[in-house]
Structure formats: C-alpha cells, structure tokens
Amino acid sequence: MEAIILQILNGLDKGSAYALIALGLTLIFGTLGVVNFAHGAIFMIGAFCAVTLQRMLSASKSFIDETQTDFLGNPKKVEVPYLHDWFGPEVGQSIIEWSVPLAILFAIPIMMFVGYAMERGLIKHFYKRPHADQILVTFGLAIVLQEVIKAFYGANPIPTPAPPAFTGAFDFGALLGFDPNTIIYPYWRLIYFAFAALVITSVFAFLQFTTFGMVVRAGMADRETVGLLGIDIDKRFTMMFAIAAVVAGLAGVMYTPINSPNYHMGMDFLVLSFVVVVVGGMGSLPGAVLAGFLLGVLESFASMAVVIDLVPGINQIIIYLVAIVILLTRPRGLMGRRGVMED
Amino acid sequence: MGILEIKNVSKNFGGLKALSDVNLSVQENTVHAIIGPNGAGKSTLLNCLVGKLIPDTGSVTFQGQSLLGRRPHEINQMGVSRVFQTPEIFTDLSVFENIMIPCFAHRDGAFQMNALASVRKQSDIHEQAEAILEDVGMLDKRHMHAASMSRGDKRRLEMAMCLVQEPKLLLLDEPTAGMARADTNNTIDLLKEIKEKRDITMAIIEHDMHVVFSMAERITVLAQGTPLVEETPENIKGHPKVREAYLGEAQV
Amino acid sequence: MFGLNSKDSTLLILVAVLALFAPFILNPFPEGSALAQFNAGYPDLMQRFVIFGIFAIGFNILFGLTGYLSFGHAAFLGVGSYAAIWMMKLLTLNVIPAIIMAIIFAGIFALVVGFISLRRSGIYFSILTLAFAQMSYALAYSVLTPITGGETGLQLKATDTPLLSNLGPTEIGRANLFGLDMRTSYELELGTWLFTFNTGYYIAAVCMLIGFYVSIRIFRSPFGMMLRAVKSNQQRLNYTGLNSKPYTLAAFVISGMYAGLAGGLMVAMDTQVGPERMFWTASGEVVLMTILGGVGTLIGPVLGAGMIKYMENIISKINDNILHQWFAFMPDGIEDFLVTIIHPFIGKGWHLTLGIIFMLVVIFLPGGLVEGGQRIGRMFGSGKKADADTGAADTKPAE
Numbered sequence: 001m002e003a004i005i006l007q008i009l010n011g012l013d014k015g016s017a018y019a020l021i022a023l024g025l026t027l028i029f030g031t032l033g034v035v036n037f038a039h040g041a042i043f044m045i046g047a048f049c050a051v052t053l054q055r056m057l058s059a060s061k062s063f064i065d066e067t068q069t070d071f072l073g074n075p076k077k078v079e080v081p082y083l084h085d086w087f088g089p090e091v092g093q094s095i096i097e098w099s100v101p102l103a104i105l106f107a108i109p110i111m112m113f114v115g116y117a118m119e120r121g122l123i124k125h126f127y128k129r130p131h132a133d134q135i136l137v138t139f140g141l142a143i144v145l146q147e148v149i150k151a152f153y154g155a156n157p158i159p160t161p162a163p164p165a166f167t168g169a170f171d172f173g174a175l176l177g178f179d180p181n182t183i184i185y186p187y188w189r190l191i192y193f194a195f196a197a198l199v200i201t202s203v204f205a206f207l208q209f210t211t212f213g214m215v216v217r218a219g220m221a222d223r224e225t226v227g228l229l230g231i232d233i234d235k236r237f238t239m240m241f242a243i244a245a246v247v248a249g250l251a252g253v254m255y256t257p258i259n260s261p262n263y264h265m266g267m268d269f270l271v272l273s274f275v276v277v278v279v280g281g282m283g284s285l286p287g288a289v290l291a292g293f294l295l296g297v298l299e300s301f302a303s304m305a306v307v308i309d310l311v312p313g314i315n316q317i318i319i320y321l322v323a324i325v326i327l328l329t330r331p332r333g334l335m336g337r338r339g340v341m342e343d
Numbered sequence: 344m345g346i347l348e349i350k351n352v353s354k355n356f357g358g359l360k361a362l363s364d365v366n367l368s369v370q371e372n373t374v375h376a377i378i379g380p381n382g383a384g385k386s387t388l389l390n391c392l393v394g395k396l397i398p399d400t401g402s403v404t405f406q407g408q409s410l411l412g413r414r415p416h417e418i419n420q421m422g423v424s425r426v427f428q429t430p431e432i433f434t435d436l437s438v439f440e441n442i443m444i445p446c447f448a449h450r451d452g453a454f455q456m457n458a459l460a461s462v463r464k465q466s467d468i469h470e471q472a473e474a475i476l477e478d479v480g481m482l483d484k485r486h487m488h489a490a491s492m493s494r495g496d497k498r499r500l501e502m503a504m505c506l507v508q509e510p511k512l513l514l515l516d517e518p519t520a521g522m523a524r525a526d527t528n529n530t531i532d533l534l535k536e537i538k539e540k541r542d543i544t545m546a547i548i549e550h551d552m553h554v555v556f557s558m559a560e561r562i563t564v565l566a567q568g569t570p571l572v573e574e575t576p577e578n579i580k581g582h583p584k585v586r587e588a589y590l591g592e593a594q595v
Numbered sequence: 596m597f598g599l600n601s602k603d604s605t606l607l608i609l610v611a612v613l614a615l616f617a618p619f620i621l622n623p624f625p626e627g628s629a630l631a632q633f634n635a636g637y638p639d640l641m642q643r644f645v646i647f648g649i650f651a652i653g654f655n656i657l658f659g660l661t662g663y664l665s666f667g668h669a670a671f672l673g674v675g676s677y678a679a680i681w682m683m684k685l686l687t688l689n690v691i692p693a694i695i696m697a698i699i700f701a702g703i704f705a706l707v708v709g710f711i712s713l714r715r716s717g718i719y720f721s722i723l724t725l726a727f728a729q730m731s732y733a734l735a736y737s738v739l740t741p742i743t744g745g746e747t748g749l750q751l752k753a754t755d756t757p758l759l760s761n762l763g764p765t766e767i768g769r770a771n772l773f774g775l776d777m778r779t780s781y782e783l784e785l786g787t788w789l790f791t792f793n794t795g796y797y798i799a800a801v802c803m804l805i806g807f808y809v810s811i812r813i814f815r816s817p818f819g820m821m822l823r824a825v826k827s828n829q830q831r832l833n834y835t836g837l838n839s840k841p842y843t844l845a846a847f848v849i850s851g852m853y854a855g856l857a858g859g860l861m862v863a864m865d866t867q868v869g870p871e872r873m874f875w876t877a878s879g880e881v882v883l884m885t886i887l888g889g890v891g892t893l894i895g896p897v898l899g900a901g902m903i904k905y906m907e908n909i910i911s912k913i914n915d916n917i918l919h920q921w922f923a924f925m926p927d928g929i930e931d932f933l934v935t936i937i938h939p940f941i942g943k944g945w946h947l948t949l950g951i952i953f954m955l956v957v958i959f960l961p962g963g964l965v966e967g968g969q970r971i972g973r974m975f976g977s978g979k980k981a982d983a984d985t986g987a988a989d990t991k992p993a994e
Binding site: 393414415416419420424425427431432433434435436440443444445447448449451452453454455456457458459460461462463464465504508 | 815826834845
Binding site for chain 1: 662664711714715717718719721722723725726727729730733734736737738739875876879882886939943944946947949950951953954957958961
C-alpha cells in the first residue's frame with residue numbers, strides 16, 4: 001500500500017510536466033490547427049529563464065581582500081554578489097536562493113514575447129500549408145532554438161536548486177497513519193504539482209469564464225463561423241499561442257530544481273508530450289491533462305521493482321505501448337473530438 | 344428484380360434517424376433520380392451504397408450480391424462507380440495519369456505489385472485512356488496538371504475516370520451542384536450521350552429539377568429518411584405528396 | 596537503358612559516374628593546402644555519403660510518394676545492423692549474407708510496424724512510427740541486451756568464431772567480400788594530390804546505384820503512380836477500385852528494406868552497432884536529408900544525405916584558428932568581429948547551421964535543393980537541364 005501511494009506521488013510531478021506541455025500543445029493545435037514540434041523548446045527556454053535569473057542575481061564583484069589569504073599565502077580574491085552589498089548579506093543571499101520562484105515573474109513576459117514572436121514571425125505563414133510542413137518547420141525551429149541555447153549555456157546540465165526552505169522532504173507516511181519514513185516525498189515536487197494544478201485551473205477558468213476564452217473556445221469548435229461573426233479571431237489566436245508558451249515556459253521554470261536543465265531537455269519531453277496529446281485526444285484540453293497525469297503515474301508504476309521483475313523493460317516502453325494500444329482501439333484518443341486531424 | 348435492390352434500410356446517427364425503412368429498386372439501363380429536400384437522407388443513402396457507411400438494418404444488393412460490409416474499392420470492382428458532389432480527382436497528377444489509374448484498376452484489380460513495370464510500356468492502357476479522353480473532348484489537355492483545370496473540366500475528367508472502368512451502375516451525387524446553367528446543360532448532354540452509347544444504369548441524386556426532368560426515367564422522392572413516392576417524371580410533377588414535402592422549395 | 600527512358604538513363608549514368616570518380620571529385624584540394632580540410636574524399640566519409648544516400652532514397656519512396664511521414668525509420672536501420680552483425684559473428688565474415696539478412700529482417704520488422712501504423716494516417720501515423728522506434732530503442736538499450744549488447748552495442752571480437760571463416764584463436768575477424776577486405780584502400784599520389792580508393796566504399800556505392808536504379812523503376816511504375824495517387828487523393832483512389840492499404844504497406848516495407856540495407860552496409864564497413872542508431876534523432880536526420888534534397892524527386896534524397904554528412908564532417912571541423920587564418924588579410928578589428936559572428940555556426944555549432952538551412956528550405960524552397968537547382972537553371976535559361984530531376988511531376992507517356 002505504501003509503495004503504491006509513493007508511486008502515485010512520484011508519477012505526479014512528471015505527469016504535471018507532461019500535462020502542462022500537452023495542454024499548451026493542445027491549445028495551439030486546437031486554436032491554430034498547427035502541430036508545434038517546437039513546443040518542447042519553449043519548455044526548455046522557460047527552464048533557462050530560471051538559469052539566467054539565477055546567474056543575474058548572483059552577479060558578483062570581485063576584489064582582493066587583504067585580510068584573508070588563500071592557500072598559497074597570497075591575499076585572497078573574493079567574490080561578493082552585488083545583492084549582498086545592496087540588501088545586506090542575509091536578505092541578498094535569500095533573494096539568490098529564491099531565484100527559481102522569482103523566475104516565474106521573470107519568465108512570464110519573456111515567454112509571452114517568445115510565443116508572440118514565434119506565431120507572428122513563423123507559424124502564421126504555415127496555417128494553410130500541410131500538417132507535414134508545419135511539423136517540419138517547427139522541428140527545424142526546435143533544432144535552432146536548442147542549438148542557440150547550447151551556444152550560450154554549454155552542453156552540460158546546470159544545477160538550479162530550489163530555495164532551501166523547500167529542499168527537505170515531507171513524510172506522508174506519518175500523515176496517513178503508516179510507519180514514518182515509508183512515504184517520503186520532496187517538498188519541491190509537492191510544490192510543482194500544486195503549481196501545475198494552479199496553472200491548469202487558471203487556464204480552464206480563463207477559457208470558461210472570460211469573453212476572450214469564450215470566443216477562443218467557439219473558434220476551436222468552428223473557426224470559420226466565428227470569423228464570419230466579425231470577430232478578429234486571428235489576434236486572439238496569437239494571444240493563445242503566447243499563453244500556451246507561458247504555460248510551457250512556467251512548466252520549465254519550475255522543473256529546474258527537479259532535473260538540472262540542459263539544452264536537449266525540451267526534445268526529450270516533446271516526444272513524450274506528443275504521445276500524451278495523442279493519447280488524450282488531439283484538440284481536447286481535458287484529455288491532454290488527464291492523459292498527462294495518467295501516463296506520468298503509469299510510468300512511475302512501471303518502474304517499480306516488482307513490475308520490472310514481472311515484465312522486464314516495461315518501464316522503458318510503457319508510455320509508447322499505451323499510446324499504440326489507445327491509437328488502435330480508440331483512434332480519437334481518450335477524449336478526442338470527432339473529425340480532428342482525420343482525412 | 345432491379346440491378347440495385349435496397350430493402351428495409353435504416354440508419355441512425357445517435358438519436359437522429361437519417362434513414363428509416365428505405366425500399367428502392369433501380370432497374371437495369373434506366374436513369375433513376377432520387378430527389379428530396381435538404382436533410383432527406385439522400386447522401387446517407389448514397390454512402391450506404393458505396394461502403395462508406397453501413398446501414399443499421401436492411402440489405403443492399405447489386406446484381407443479386409450483397410454490398411453490405413464490403414469496402415469502397417470492392418464495391419467499385421463489382422461495377423459501381425461514383426461521381427462526387429465536388430469533383431474528386433488526383434489534383435497532383437496530370438490529366439492523363441488521372442485517367443490511367445482507373446484503367447489500371449479495371450485491368451489489374453484492387454492491388455497489383457507491379458513496382459518494376461514501366462507505365463510507359465503499357466500500350467493497352469495508353470490506348471484506352473486516349474480513347475476516353477477523345478470521347479469527352481479532353482485529349483488536348485492530357486498533359487495539364489489536374490489541379491489547374493476549370494471546375495467544369497474537373498467534372499468531365501471525373502466522369503471520364505468513372506466511365507473508363509465500364510461500370511454497370513454509375514452513382515452521381517449532385518453532378519451539377521454549383522454549376523452555371525451553361526455548364527449544367529453541358530453536363531446533361533454529356534450524361535445523355537453516355538447513356539446512348541453504353542449499357543449503363545445511372546442513379547442520380549439531384550437538387551436541380553431541370554436536370555432531373557431532362558434525364559430521369561424514374562424518380563424517387565425521399566423525405567425525412569423515407570421514400571414518399573416512386574413515379575415517372577410526368578406523374579411526379581403534380582403529385583400532392585411531393586409538393587407537401589418540398590413546401591414550395593422545388594422549382595417545379 | 597535497363598528499361599529506363601533516356602532522361603532517367605542519363606540521370607542514372609550521371610550518378611554512376613559521380614559515384615565512380617567520387618575519390619577524385621571530393622578531393623579537389625592538394626594535400627597540405629589551406630583548403631584541404633574541405634576535402635571529403637576519405638573512405639569513412641564517402642561510405643557515409645552513399646549509405647545515408649540509400650537510407651534517404653528508401654525514405655523518399657515512402658514519404659515522397661505516399662506522403663506518409665514516418666518518424667521512426669531509424670528502427671529499421673538498427674534492426675538491419677543487428678541482423679548483419681549477428682550473421683558476421685555466427686556464420687561468415689563475408690558481407691553478402693550479412694547484407695541480405697539485414698534487408699530481410701528490416702523488411703519483416705517494417706511489415707509488422709507498417710501493418711499496425713498504417714491503420715492511421717496523418718500525425719497519428721507519425722506518432723505511431725515514432726512510438727515503435729522509441730520502443731525498439733529502449734528495448735535494445737535495456738532488456739534485449741543479450742541480443743543487442745545493450746548500451747555498449749556489438750562489435751566483432753576475438754571470441755567470435757563464424758562457422759565458415761577460418762580465424763586464428765585470437766584473431767579479430769574483418770569484414771570482407773569473398774576475401775577482399777573491406778578496409779583495404781589503394782592510394783594514388785598525383786603531384787601534391789592524394790586520392791584514396793577504398794573497397795568498402797565501392798561496394799557501398801554499387802549497392803547505392805542498384806538502390807537508385809530500383810527507385811527510378813518504382814517511380815516510373817504503375818505502382819509508383821498509385822502511391823502518388825494515395826498522396827493526392829486517397830478517397831478517390833478507393834472509389835476507383837484500388838485498395839490503398841496494400842500499396843502503402845508495400846511502400847513502407849520497401850523503404851524499411853532500404854533502411855535495412857543501409858544498416859547492413861554500416862556494419863559491413865565498421866563491424867559495430869549500438870542502440871543510438873535507432874534513437875529518434877536518427878529518424879529525424881533522414882527526414883532532414885530528404886526534405887533538404889528535395890522530397891519526391893529522384894536525386895534529391897542523395898543530394899540531401901551528401902550535404903548533411905558533408906556539413907557534419909567538414910563544418911564541424913572548422914574552428915576559430917582556421918577562421919583567423921582565412922580572415923587574416925583583414926584589419927584586426929574586422930577579423931575578430933567576423934570570427935565572433937561566425938563562431939556559433941561552426942565546429943560544434945554545425946547543428947545550428949543545419950537547423951537554419953533546413954528551416955529556410957522548408958519555408959522558401961519546399962522542393963529542396965533540386966527545386967533550387969531548377970530555379971537557378973531557369974534563371975540562366977537552360978530549361979532543358981532544369982527539369983531532368985523532377986521525378987514526380989514527370990511521367991509523360993510515350994508518344
């Protein structure tokens with residue numbers, strides 16, 4: 001029992017990332033009808049927003065401190081972040097440590113701009129071209145974006161720790177009445193899940209309760225009619241692209257303490273996120289979220305030792321296997337609509 | 344016993360009854376028109392004939408053989424060709440290639456692994472294709488890219504593609520929809536000419552009464568998924584049930 | 596010639612001549628000169644040109660003709676490679692049985708994957724093929740280690756004792772063709788030029804020519820015409836009495852067999868294989884090659900494969916020092932500036948260059964290099980040469 005709860009919890013954080021990326025992919029696909037292979041790269045750029053902010057905050061001045069000596073006996077060169085100077089060492093240090101949560105604020109405008117620029121600069125020219133062309137050009141864009149990041153930040157993962165306040169782990173076992181230390185779960189993962197839930201709820205609320213969202217939903221259902229009503233649907237769709245970019249970007253920002261970001265993390269997540277979208281049903285937002293969490297949890301169950309003993313290698317292939325079975329038995333995915341991407 | 348027998352066919356979409364208990368018999372070598380107001384179930388009926396939809400109940404037989412459960416290409420190979428509402432042709436191919444494909448289908452069947460044969464050397468296919476293009480007056484356009492043709496030419500090409508297979512039954516789904524009157528008349532002439540030259544049965548779904556009354560020998564009126572009457576054109580014109588069904592929509 | 600019309604014969608002969616004289620053509624710069632780093636005429640790279648050319652030719656038969664975009668073709672390459680190395684480990688070091696087995700195994704695997712994946716079209720098909728390939732990769736990496744050697748892959752070892760080859764007790768086998776070692780090369784020195792003629796390269800080149808010839812035949816066959824009809828209007832095809840399923844499946848299997856041939860040849864050249872050969876980026880690479888060269892054209896995939904492999908090997912070797920040498924004639928400030936500008940695009944940054952070129956091609960030149968060549972040809976008014984390569988648009992019947 002403890003093991004099962006632990007696996008569900010373990011699946012949630014990866015599932016959250018899948019769900020957030022898949023949600024953005026579906027928003028873009030549902031509104032613009034574009035299959036965006038560069039969405040993983042957006043996730044990755046989000047993560048590197050966190051890295052950038054961390055570096056900016058830790059920018060230091062270096063000087064020679066005559067009172068200290070290094071191991072050779074020379075006067076020691078010390079580096080002190082500017083923030084320590086400005087806010088005093090304690091406050092300054094905690095600002096640096098809180099760089100990942102702070103990066104949320106930092107990333108929102110950046111990601112909006114990235115999304116806006118991508119849609120206006122590239123994607124909009126591909127609305128009328130075949131899906132294969134859309135896949136290909138966004139695939140090319142993804143390569144370019146990740147290589148640009150590689151050129152600036154190198155190929156190695158960059159550790160981006162969570163604030164010390166969240167580095168510990170939470171003992172679920174004690175809370176739920178099991179033995180202590182049986183279900184240990186890091187705080188940050190808990191926060192990631194809560195954050196993902198918050199973002200997902202906000203997106204749904206936004207679509208459900210604002211006029212903007214209403215028009216977008218109507219546009220997803222029947223683009224031409226809404227266009228005929230004299231509503232400038234294109235402008236709203238551009239906004240949707242920007243929002244989708246923000247969602248993926250924030251997913252990336254918050255994921256950095258879980259896995260140190262590297263330039264190809266986007267592609268790794270993208271392949272799986274596409275599988276998630278297809279399993280959930282192309283164009284279905286609830287489907288994307290549901291499938292994201294479902295596959296995240298399934299993946300984590302499949303990596304239990306008991307399961308691997310039973311079916312060796314299952315942890316490696318479970319997601320693909322599920323996708324194949326679902327595509328063949330339920331062509332429209334779990335919650336897909338009729339007529340989406342069908343010839 | 345007609346060439347095409349439709350017995351007790353019903354089809355529901357969710358709660359919506361598209362067809363209920365349709366009985367229809369198309370006699371060999373006649374032009375049979377199926378008319379009716381929008382939403383009468385004409386297209387659903389047609390889709391049930393060609394294997395795109397499977398009726399919930401009832402039977403469809405062509406020359407005594409059931410069509411139910413057969414896939415579109417199998418039904419075509421039995422001798423049923425279909426002309427679509429908007430011409431369906433191979434837009435990326437040349438006119439001549441468009442014609443050659445049904446020739447190959449007619450000669451070699453639904454699948455032939457002839458990956459190393461050369462299209463160039465199939466002289467029988469070339470002759471056949473040239474003959475039909477001559478027939479429909481498109482021989483001079485043979486090298487044209489099919490996408491770049493006018494709508495009327497696309498329609499002509501599609502009909503030629505169907506005719507070259509020498510079908511026994513030709514299904515036409517609103518062949519003149521969206522056409523100007525002159526084009527419509529051309530199409531009527533083309534169809535009449537075809538009818539004169541060959542032993543062929545035609546089933547036409549049509550909105551345009553001008554087309555229906557200048558060609559059809561039998562007319563079935565479909566309303567709300569059921570056939571109302573089946574009569575000759577003369578008897579249909581003043582039929583009270585038909586007027587009722589159309590509520591003045593028809594141009595009779 | 597060989598049942599081809601004169602235009603196709605010319606193309607085939609042209610490719611044959613290029614392949615035959617590749618050691619000369621690709622080595623235009625004398626040894627030791629500043630430009631020698633642009634020479635591509637060394638065996639390892641030439642082998643890769645033709646092998647990836649085969650891979651792309653096969654991929655083009657599927658994607659170029661039917662429009663089905665497979666994102667998992669590297670799986671067939673991998674299966675072919677594993678089949679080939681096992682033949683060499685167990686049966687004989689002669690490459691012929693290894694290559695044949697590679698084609699057969701890849702074909703069977705493609706039949707299974709294709710049968711399932713082709714039940715869907717569009718993006719669903721792409722995702723299904725991707726899923727199958729990633730599964731194969733994951734399995735080759737982990738559970739199938741006894742067959743695949745896991746992460747380290749498989750190599751010929753001293754402990755291997757192929758049935759039909761006589762090896763000394765500690766001798767590591769070398770791939771051969773009836774005793775002709777694949778690695779032997781003949782070097783020709785002409786003045787300061789050095790040309791290398793490698794056995795392995797010529798065997799691979801012959802395979803490529805056969806593959807290229809077969810692909811021309813397929814393009815010009817009724818079968819090929821049906822495949823283009825699938826791409827153009829599958830519904831009309833079905834209502835014309837043709838069953839599109841076996842056509843697409845046959846195209847899928849054929850292109851899988853080409854991938855298997857490429858995989859088998861890779862093993863024949865370097866007698867090793869690892870699972871990364873099946874990773875999805877490898878599948879993406881063949882997509883890039885085909886698009887870059889010109890999808891749906893005969894020669895395009897070969898050009899695309901050549902271009903990407905050339906960039907991978909040559910651009911990635913250029914470094915800042917070389918740039919400084921080139922721009923040394925300029926004032927220092929401008930020299931440094933230029934080097935700084937170009938720096939991200941060379942060396943390890945060659946992927947960036949590739950990505951940008953690829954995007955530009957998809958946006959502005961959907962017909963790839965072939966279309967580019969045609970446009971240039973038209974600009975200079977030599978329309979005759981320009982349409983020599985349009986494989987798809989050009990099957991005019993004999994008059």
